[in-house]
Amino acid sequence: KQEVTQIPAALSVPEGENLVLNCSFTDSAIYNLQWFRQDPGKGLTSLLLIQSSQREQTSGRLNASLDKSSGRSTLYIAASQPGDSATYLCAVARSNDYKLSFGAGTTVTVRA
Amino acid sequence: NAGVMQNPRHLVRRRGQEARLRCSPMKGHSHVYWYRQLPEEGLKFMVYLQKENIIDESGMPKERFSAEFPKEGPSILRIQQVVRGDSAAYFCASSAGTGAMNTEAFFGQGTRLTVV
Numbered sequence A: 001k002q003e004v005t006q007i008p009a010a011l012s013v014p015e016g017e018n019l020v021l022n023c024s025f026t027d028s029a030i031y032n033l034q035w036f037r038q039d040p041g042k043g044l045t046s047l048l049l050i051q052s053s054q055r056e057q058t059s060g061r062l063n064a065s066l067d068k069s070s071g072r073s074t075l076y077i078a079a080s081q082p083g084d085s086a087t088y089l090c091a092v093a094r095s096n097d098y099k100l101s102f103g104a105g106t107t108v109t110v111r112a
Numbered sequence B: 001n002a003g004v005m006q007n008p009r010h011l012v013r014r015r016g017q018e019a020r021l022r023c024s025p026m027k028g029h030s031h032v033y034w035y036r037q038l039p040e041e042g043l044k045f046m047v048y049l050q051k052e053n054i055i056d057e058s059g060m061p062k063e064r065f066s067a068e069f070p071k072e073g074p075s076i077l078r079i080q081q082v083v084r085g086d087s088a089a090y091f092c093a094s095s096a097g098t099g100a101m102n103t104e105a106f107f108g109q110g111t112r113l114t115v116v
Helices: none
Strands: A004-007 A010-014 A019-025 A030-038 A044-051 A056-059 A062-067 A072-077 A086-094 A100-102 A106-111 B005-007 B010-013 B019-024 B031-037 B043-050 B053-056 B065-068 B075-079 B088-095 B111-115
Touching: A004 A086, A010 A019, A019 A030, A019 A086, A019 A106, A030 A062, A030 A072, A044 A056, A044 A062, A044 A072, A072 A086, A100 B031, A100 B043, B005 B088, B010 B019, B019 B088, B019 B111, B031 B075, B043 B065, B043 B075, B075 B088
Parallel strands: A010 A106, B010 B111
Antiparallel strands: A004 A019, A019 A072, A030 A044, A030 A086, A056 A062, A062 A072, A086 A100, A086 A106, B005 B019, B019 B075, B031 B043, B031 B088, B043 B053, B065 B075, B088 B111
16 A cells, blocks of 8 residues: 655745655555645646656756655745745555555645 | 636535536546545545546545546546545546647646535
């Protein structure tokens, strides 16, 4: 059974600081890994998708790395802004079945 | 191109009533997934469907819960005789589902079910 852990559970930083969010998973036989953003009472917005054969993906201020052998992914958000305040979820798809196993999330607060 | 559409956004039911949650996948997507997010918990997989077929329902409670994805129309998650413990946010996701470049899951806004 795939277990996904996200540390820390919550993070508060001043505006402008870089954010580092960690995700670990127990079974390295993954198909892909996705990072999502969830705002309070809202749905999930996909941020980045990393295929199992890739080491990282970048989109604007966001960069996600994947080390499948050690079962880790890290989401970096550069120069944080108050609008980045949200819960960030990591989700792993098992090989060939697309079912996602989610971490509990990291709730980020960026202080103005 | 509209995203994944779920309705209703909010649903209140009394204990013992039925809840029907609808999900229209993104255009061109034939794979639908339902997830449940209980208060203070992460999202948990419930069921995976393709058109007219249930592929994996391993995360769905054996009783009172059912799901379908008919040839025409939205996917439906049905909860019979709801209890307070069913109160949660129910999310639907869809994917194109074929090939390495088509497995990104796109989520709807969710239906927040409250059982009173």
